Amino acid sequence: MTTQPDRLFAQPHSELQDFAFNEDVVRVFPDMIKRSVPGYPTIVENIGVLAAQFAQPNSVLYDLGSSLGAVTQALRRHVRTEGCRVIAVDNSHAMVERCREYLHAQDSMFQELLPVDVQEGDILALDFAPASLVALNFTLQFIEPEQRLPLLTRIRQALLPGGALILSEKLRFADEQQHALLTDLHIAFKRANGYSELEIAQKRSALENVMKPDSLEQHRERLLAAGFSQVVPWFQCLNFASLVALP
Template identity: 55%
Template sequence: MGQFDSKPDAIFAEPLSKVSDFVFDQRVVEVFPDMINRSVPGYQSILQGIGQLTQRFAQADSVLYDLGCSLGAATLAMRQGAKDLAGVSIVAVDNSAAMVERCRLHLDGYRSEIPVHVECADIRAIEMANASVITMNFTLQFVPPEQRQDVLQRIYDALNPGGVLLLAEKFRSADPTMDAVLVDLHHEFKRANGYSELEISQKRAAIENVMRIDTLEAHHERLREIGFAHSQVWFQCYNFAALLAVK
């Protein structure tokens, strides 16, 4: 599940005179499966969990949303998890036209009775309703911090009672000493997956202005303020975590 063909990620392998802000463009699309599996510890386990949690929380005659769907790996997991439910449809949204185009091709390669609508749009502007499962798989961290509460409030309002938000994020520890340990462990993970020091350094410089990460405490507090009665980390590896929040 989520295993798509991919070119090796070598975007940051050569020295760059200027490291520009990270963009989900066609170059990234071509290497994205390799990039995310070598960069995000536990990614395949998170996808498997999304399928399991969808099976548990998806409701008949409701809509499932994958916000920031990239190439559709989480969408496929949700579709598999909801395969036995009647009247379910999925809306997958991403603001990268290159990602959306490739996502449609990937989804067309897997037969399913569940219809999926893939939309190129800003998740901050889409209309949502009658939702039982909403997934944000490493998406909220790219939303400007001052707009995150509003995005999550709109998600909460769209969820049916008993619906669930599945939120996976890179995070920072509130304890600087522990944060340094987690960062080092993540870099060791990337080295073990073949990334050089140059690649790690240049990727970090490219992404630091576009990905602002929160603490887990901040995530839980924000979810409580919005109205979620329950939130829990269900998976963590180093400074990457997946949470579920139930309405």
């Protein structure tokens, strides 16, 4: 279960492929996400803290787009509500296999953890059980824009009264100057974490066709259209943010 430093884009690529969560990415993902997403460890740990406030007895907690299970692990560390279980879903076989390894290791370190079911599948086709907490942690931005509202509507319909959706996303900004400033500051963050100009440029190109961020206002409007009554930003660091949406 060792991880490697992220050097995927350190050498020039004659032809860049679209970014994919494959075996190569899985090997370096913990290093990649920590060095690329400002505030990521804070977001993940506090999703567990927030979830403990919303979790209801005998309900499901969903981690959608679970990757290596960081959010699932945080849920299991913090939620002690009787009868809860976690369902973690990801469409990457490589991610799911490594996630199961990490969770097995967590089982050996902690006692009385919530049961978890790690599923390989498409969250757009998921048959939701009644849930008190759903986490979409940097997942929605990889879903085609026209499919986002239907997914959020189905999540809203599955949420129990008093439950919550936690949505974390990279943001774009309608104001061009604000967008340029925060983009530049994000690049500075990646430079400070050891990425070269070549790595930054090549990864940006690889992500261009697969990751399509929305503005905070777009997220708010879509969540309200999906049937949520309140949308509350609880964290932002540069152009990355996390929201709580209430039924």
